[in-house]
Amino acid sequence: MMRNLAYSLAGLACIISSPLGAVGLGPLNVEGYIDGPRKGFQLTLYNPYPQSIEYVAYAIAEEDDTPQERVAIIPRTINLGARQSRRLIIVASDIPPQELYRFRVCAERASPPAGVVINARVCSKLSVRRLR
Amino acid sequence: MIIPHIRSFRSGLVAVAISCIPHSAAYGQTITLGGTVINVCVLTLSTPGVVTVSPSGTELSTSETGGTPATLTVVATGTNPTITFSSVGMTGPSAGGSTAELAYSSVGGASSGYSSSGYVYSVSQLIDTVTINGRATNASGFLSGVYSLTSTATCSQ
Numbered sequence: 001m002m003r004n005l006a007y008s009l010a011g012l013a014c015i016i017s018s019p020l021g022a023v024g025l026g027p028l029n030v031e032g033y034i035d036g037p038r039k040g041f042q043l044t045l046y047n048p049y050p051q052s053i054e055y056v057a058y059a060i061a062e063e064d065d066t067p068q069e070r071v072a073i074i075p076r077t078i079n080l081g082a083r084q085s086r087r088l089i090i091v092a093s094d095i096p097p098q099e100l101y102r103f104r105v106c107a108e109r110a111s112p113p114a115g116v117v118i119n120a121r122v123c124s125k126l127s128v129r130r131l132r
Numbered sequence: 133m134i135i136p137h138i139r140s141f142r143s144g145l146v147a148v149a150i151s152c153i154p155h156s157a158a159y160g161q162t163i164t165l166g167g168t169v170i171n172v173c174v175l176t177l178s179t180p181g182v183v184t185v186s187p188s189g190t191e192l193s194t195s196e197t198g199g200t201p202a203t204l205t206v207v208a209t210g211t212n213p214t215i216t217f218s219s220v221g222m223t224g225p226s227a228g229g230s231t232a233e234l235a236y237s238s239v240g241g242a243s244s245g246y247s248s249s250g251y252v253y254s255v256s257q258l259i260d261t262v263t264i265n266g267r268a269t270n271a272s273g274f275l276s277g278v279y280s281l282t283s284t285a286t287c288s289q
Contacts, residue, residue, distance in 0.1 A: 028289040120177055
């Protein structure tokens with residue numbers, strides 16, 4: 001009996017109560033062509049929460065999470081009201097002639113609550129080719 | 133009986149009424165409500181996951197009494213997205229020496245047994261709900277404290 005009680009108490013102590021996580025981003029795929037070293041994109045970030053949430057957007061490589069120093073995101077951190085959307089400006093710079101530059105821009109909660117099991121994020125794939 | 137001036141007033145009213153009929157009533161107008169659907173993905177962890185300890189004391193699981201799986205709702209527009217789950221992480225007093233695993237299933241076709249590595253799910257429909265079960269095993273048991281099984285779900289194309 002004491003053993004069952006101990007397990008029950010341990011079970012209560014081990015319960016993971018994970019707060020909710022949500023984010024929306026689009027479009028998921030954008031391509032562009034330029035004849036200069038710089039290219040701008042627009043993405044829309046959406047807050048599905050019924051309350052204001054702070055999000056962070058960041059640029060990473062297409063195949064892994066390597067940060068992309070050539071990409072600027074304005075704004076990088078966004079405090080979005082309940083079920084509101086906000087346009088993000090993405091600028092890729094220093095693109096040499098003939099290069100096809102692919103990267104991803106991802107968005108997620110700036111500070112996921114402790115105990116969260118699944119951290120939700122959405123990533124858009126962006127690519128730009130400099131023609132000359 | 134209609135008094136003549138009233139009759140003429142009535143016929144004049146009819147004439148005025150006819151002349152006032154909007155042109156569009158005589159010739160059909162096409163009303164267009166336009167819109168563009170772009171590729172967007174919204175991920176929502178709609179149900180928190182809860183793991184509880186097994187009677188043997190060597191497993192934490194969403195399948196034990198009091199445990200519940202997490203559910204992740206995918207709402208996409210435009211094109212079916214891909215959900216990539218990263219490999220499983222674990223925190224807690226006995227996380228070291230433990231093996232953490234997650235399993236995925238959904239009406240739309242997600243199907244993966246327990247694994248500690250990641251899982252890539254090509255969503256077969258625009259709206260889906262993924263059920264995520266979790267478990268952790270440790271032959272030495274689990275010290276009291278708060279434990280988390282963690283993974284990052286990434287929606288992309």
